[in-house]
Amino acid sequence: MPYDYIRKILEARVYDVAVETPIHSMPFLSARCQNDILIKREDLQPIFSFKIRGAYNKIALLSEADKKKGIITASAGNHAQGVALSAKKLGIDALIVMPTTTPDIKVRSVKEKGATVILHGDVFAEALAYSMELVQAHGYTYIHPYDDPDTIAGQGTIGVEILRQHTGELDAVFIPVGGGGLAAGISIYIKYLRPDIRVIGVEYEESACLKEALKNGERTVLDHVGLFADGVAVAQIGKETFTQCREFIDGVVTVSSDEICAAIKDIFDDTRSVCEPAGALAVAGLKKYIENNQVSGQTLLAINSGANINFDRLRYVAERAELGEKREAILSVTIPEQPGSFRAFCNALGKRSVTEFNYRYHSKASAHIFVGVQVHPDLHTSDALVDQLQQQGYVVDDLTDNEMAKQHVRHMVGGRSAAIVNERVFCFTFPERPGALLNFLNKLGDRFNITLFHYRNHGAAYGRAMVGLVGVGVDKMGDQHVEGFLQEIGYPYQEETDNSVYRDFLA
Structure with missing residues (x-):
């Protein structure tokens, strides 16, 4: 055992500026994962990081x-x-x-x-x-950020606090890994006093330098390092940290950016704090460890390593969290190009909430819609949804794991259509609740041919849909009749046919 490290850790001068951070329970995540899940709040340090x-x-x-x-x-x-x-x-x-x-x-x-x-x-x-x-x-x-014995010892004081603050049963500790200083320091101390506790390193899949080094038996320089989890964006594990991690770490779990986003949401739900991607890494790894090993009834602790996140990064996090949690399915569905098809499809979805609905008229044969639907990771999965729709005769392509679809195409569905004439575009606002989209389509009825449809649930109190209409009530009725019918629907709306954005990109 590295007794010199244990002494360094116990004598480390950290509390002149650092604070002893608390361990908090995560009741929502614990109930969902059927384990007692704890989180060490290093995001509460004066610099919001360990x-x-x-x-x-x-x-x-x-x-x-x-x-x-x-x-x-x-x-x-x-x-x-x-x-x-x-x-x-x-x-x-x-x-x-x-x-x-x-x-x-x-x-x-x-x-x-x-x-x-x-x-x-x-x-x-x-x-x-x-x-x-x-x-x-x-x-x-x-002053090396991780590959130095004194730096490692300073990080190791977190291990001292964990074992002092939590004296009961503890099955595993999950630690984010970048250069390895945090993982080395904590694992050295925990394995010295409690060798029964499993210590698991967690890496972002696009900067998994420890996993690669363990696989090759030596430190390896990664060809590419992803920057989403910038706090662990390291191409090569440290020399000293690799020596210690190889001896004291029990395993490594890698996670995706979507899984990190889901973990950020989990931490927010249980603590009302917003952490950075690297800060949520350990929670993401803990969840994946539970899933991969079918773990239940254990006490598991994750390190929340930091909360230094740019505010504008939250847009991406919110967009991807439901996908990372496997609570949203992204589908391409082919439906008949005829009035009432949208409503029939929404009825086929049952009571599931629609999170996104994009469509642009292309031909008279069939319509291709890009749709997001809420699912449940255990009960009503995306696979079950696809099977249900296919049994009802729909042609379905599951895009939930298609990065191009999630990153780009969902924002590009639409465009111009040469087959459309006399199209008018309206933006509607309606109360956001389960079944809201179907209710809106029911009110719209069959009097119009829908040529364009864009809807996205943004978590607000009201849903907003942009709709292109042609046919009866639009090109053959006078403006007064059109306005009267739309007012009968009962939702606030505004015509956008003369909007320059529509003319430049969609008309």
């Missing part, structure tokens, strides 16, 4: 000579904030090299703490290489 622990411990232990040289580091954000705050606390000049892809909220936070920031490279490896060039040129003292 990184303050390792950074401060390393800097506080420097010699006076090394401090006077000034310190430098490379970081995708959270370690940079830890170094900046630690340097400010200790009165040391700090220079931080950050990838140009670092979220703006992290860059601003580092500058606010008094450090000098240099943006260089698209990924961490490029920022790291440049920072080492500056060390050689100017003699700065380098």
Whole structure:
């Protein structure tokens, strides 16, 4: 056992700036997953990340000579904030090299703490290489974000807190892995005192450098690193961290961006806090571990490692969370091109809520609609929905796992149609509730041919649909009759036929 590490962890100087974070239960997720799920709230640190622990411990232990040289580091954000705050606390000049892809909220936070920031490279490896060039040129003292015994020991204090705060049964701990400092520090301490507890590393599938190193038996540089979970966007596991993780980590789970988005939602539902993608990594891995191993009745703990997320990133998270949770199916369905087909299809869906409905008239033969439908990951799955529709004669293509469909095509359905004449476009607003779309179609009736339809459930109190209409009541009736009929429907509407966006892209 690495007794020198245990001593380093117990003597680590972290609480001058860090706080002892609580362990919270996750009752909603626990009930759904049939396990007792706990979360360690490192997002509650002064910099909203665990990184303050390792950074401060390393800097506080420097010699006076090394401090006077000034310190430098490379970081995708959270370690940079830890170094900046630690340097400010200790009165040391700090220079931080950050990838140009670092979220703006992290860059601003580092500058606010008094450090000098240099943006260089698209990924961490490029920022790291440049920072080492500056060390050689100017003699700065380098503060490594993970591959240093003092940094590892600082992160290991989380393991001390876990075993002190939770003295009961604990079956497994899930730790996010980037460069490996957090995983190494926590696993060393937990395995020393409680070797019965399984320690599982969790990696984003597009930056799984520990999994690759374990597979190859040596540290390996990844050809590509995904930036969605920027806090763990590391191409190669650290040398020292790999040595420790290989000995003390029991396994590695990898997760997708959709699964991370679902975990962000899970954490919000149980704690009302919003974490960053890397912060939700461990919860995503915990859920996948339960699913893959059919685990029930156990006590499982995940580290919420940080909450430094750009606000605009939440748009993507909200869009993908239901897919990651397997609570939304995305389908391409072929229906007859005739009045009443939309209503018949909605009736075929039963009581399921429609989350999205996109259609554009193309030919008289058949209609292709792009539809999102709420499903249940256990009871009413997307596979069951596809089977149900196919049994009723519909041609269905399940696009739930089609990245092109989710990322691009869902936003592009529509366009122009040369076969349409005398089309008029209206935007309707109706109360958002289960069955709302079907009720709207029922009120619209068969008096119109629907040539364009766009609807998306945004979680608001009211649903909004854009509808193109031709046929009886539009091109053969006077405006007064059309207005009178639409008013009978009872939903607020506005005609958009003269809208420049419609003319430029759809007419």
